[in-house]
Amino acid sequence: MKIAIVGAGIAGIATAFELMEAGNEVSVFEQHRAAGEEASFAPSGLMWPCAINPWGATAFQQVLQLGLARPAFSELQIQGGVLSSPRRWARRQQAVAKKLRDSEVLPALQSLELLAMQRMQHLQEMLDINGQFSQGLLLPLRKEPSAAALYELTRRLSAAHIDYQRCNEAETRAIEPGLATEIQIAGALYLPEAWSGNGRLFSQGLLQALQTHGLQLHTQHAISGIQSTGSGVRLQWASGSQDFDAVVLCAGTHTNQLLRPHHVQLPSAPIHSYSASIQISEESLAPRRAVIDLENNMILTRQGSRLRISGGAELGYPDSPERSDDARHALISVLLEWFPGCIQPSQSILQMWRGARLTVPDGLPVVGASGIPGIWLNTAHGGFGWGLSMGCAHHVRQLMTGQSTSTDPAALDLQRLR
Numbered sequence: 001m002k003i004a005i006v007g008a009g010i011a012g013i014a015t016a017f018e019l020m021e022a023g024n025e026v027s028v029f030e031q032h033r034a035a036g037e038e039a040s041f042a043p044s045g046l047m048w049p050c051a052i053n054p055w056g057a058t059a060f061q062q063v064l065q066l067g068l069a070r071p072a073f074s075e076l077q078i079q080g081g082v083l084s085s086p087r088r089w090a091r092r093q094q095a096v097a098k099k100l101r102d103s104e105v106l107p108a109l110q111s112l113e114l115l116a117m118q119r120m121q122h123l124q125e126m127l128d129i130n131g132q133f134s135q136g137l138l139l140p141l142r143k144e145p146s147a148a149a150l151y152e153l154t155r156r157l158s159a160a161h162i163d164y165q166r167c168n169e170a171e172t173r174a175i176e177p178g179l180a181t182e183i184q185i186a187g188a189l190y191l192p193e194a195w196s197g198n199g200r201l202f203s204q205g206l207l208q209a210l211q212t213h214g215l216q217l218h219t220q221h222a223i224s225g226i227q228s229t230g231s232g233v234r235l236q237w238a239s240g241s242q243d244f245d246a247v248v249l250c251a252g253t254h255t256n257q258l259l260r261p262h263h264v265q266l267p268s269a270p271i272h273s274y275s276a277s278i279q280i281s282e283e284s285l286a287p288r289r290a291v292i293d294l295e296n297n298m299i300l301t302r303q304g305s306r307l308r309i310s311g312g313a314e315l316g317y318p319d320s321p322e323r324s325d326d327a328r329h330a331l332i333s334v335l336l337e338w339f340p341g342c343i344q345p346s347q348s349i350l351q352m353w354r355g356a357r358l359t360v361p362d363g364l365p366v367v368g369a370s371g372i373p374g375i376w377l378n379t380a381h382g383g384f385g386w387g388l389s390m391g392c393a394h395h396v397r398q399l400m401t402g403q404s405t406s407t408d409p410a411a412l413d414l415q416r417l418r
């Protein structure tokens with residue numbers, strides 16, 4: 001088949017790989033001059049067992065009842081009156097979260113994660129791409145959670161078949177020797193099977209490899225319309241059009257714009273978060289693997305010789321220098337609190353970034369048929385788009401080629417949200 005993909009973020013590039021491996025002729029259309037310029041620009045790069053809950057760190061946070069140390073920054077902040085669309089969306093998300101708990105969402109996320117890891121391994125064996133990967137995730141605990149809270153967390157981890165270790169203070173410090181000696185640590189949870197990596201570097205490497213195998217990449221092509229032609233679809237952009245047998249929309253926050261003329265919409269919202277990347281100045285005191293500060297809801301990862309710290313969640317706020325300054329301050333303070341010796345406090349941040357995570361109320365991605373002939377979806381990955389990228393891409397490949405899927409299609413398709 002001749003297949004078009006709209007969007008060269010992590011999802012679009014992973015989908016191109018899967019569809020090319022299945023023997024299709026693939027073209028990717030990207031509106032920017034380069035790939036990975038939107039949500040895939042500077043994520044934390046954590047590939048962790050999000051099956052614990054679609055809202056990730058928040059779930060650990062809530063189960064352990066730790067309380068947020070910086071609530072104004074860490075909780076979802078919403079701008080708008082009670083009737084505004086961000087508030088309506090947040091209410092719907094809360095209602096769905098309460099109803100679902102982990103029971104219905106867990107199996108879908110678990111099988112997607114497993115698939116994602118297997119496909120990533122397969123891809124690495126085939127193409128050997130540098131993704132600056134590191135293994136292991138530490139969740140240090142400043143105070144001992146209650147026995148009931150710990151029981152609930154370990155119950156959830158075991159139910160999700162997630163391998164974990166409970167560490168005392170000495171074991172925690174042995175895993176991360178750079179941890180501040182001033183911080184009181186009651187212990188930690190260690191997830192040895194979680195990974196982190198540089199999603200942008202990896203997807204650029206993958207894109208280059210695919211181009212040598214015949215992938216057609218059309219940058220600076222903003223797709224303005226998609227029509228069903230009966231036998232396939234026609235993609236239109238400012239200076240032309242082209243026919244394909246099918247198209248996969250991996251268009252992130254622009255997905256609804258492309259679906260609107262077909263009267264199809266995702267009940268999605270862009271939640272903005274921040275990341276700061278900074279050069280390590282003292283390697284022996286730097287984190288060796290990913291660390292989550294549960295009380296501040298921030299993620300710290302290695303990106304080669306840099307560190308990246310991310311956090312915050314905003315809905316309905318425009319980008320502003322003041323909010324970005326506050327975010328920078330909050331992120332760097334937390335980094336210096338945990339690993340004070342690894343960067344020069346006076347050192348300027350290499351990169352401060354605000355990115356949007358397109359999220360639907362149940363927190364799962366939307367992958368499958370759109371209901372419009374010839375148009376498929378692989379979008380709305382929330383905070384897990386990098387970690388699940390290979391799993392979602394393989395799932396859409398299985399659906400498009402009529403194979404049986406490892407994840408229940410009903411758990412991920414658009415129909416579930418109607």
Ligand SMILES: Cc1cc2nc3c(=O)[nH]c(=O)nc-3n(C[C@H](O)[C@H](O)[C@H](O)COP(=O)(O)OP(=O)(O)OC[C@H]3O[C@@H](n4cnc5c(N)ncnc54)[C@H](O)[C@@H]3O)c2cc1C
Binds near residue numbers: 012253254379
């Ligand atoms: C601060 C932060 C931290 C994060 N941390 C993690 C993490 O630790 N682990 C994890 O798994 N995920 C994380 N995420 C989420 C992850 O980054 C996203 O889920 C993922 O990048 C989404 O990829 P995507 O390809 O779907 O979207 P995007 O990267 O946004 O790609 C969509 C592409 O489509 C293009 N496009 C859209 N419309 C058109 C059009 N009409 N014509 C042509 N091109 C078009 C856009 O230009 C864009 O390049 C994080 C996100 C943020 C913001």
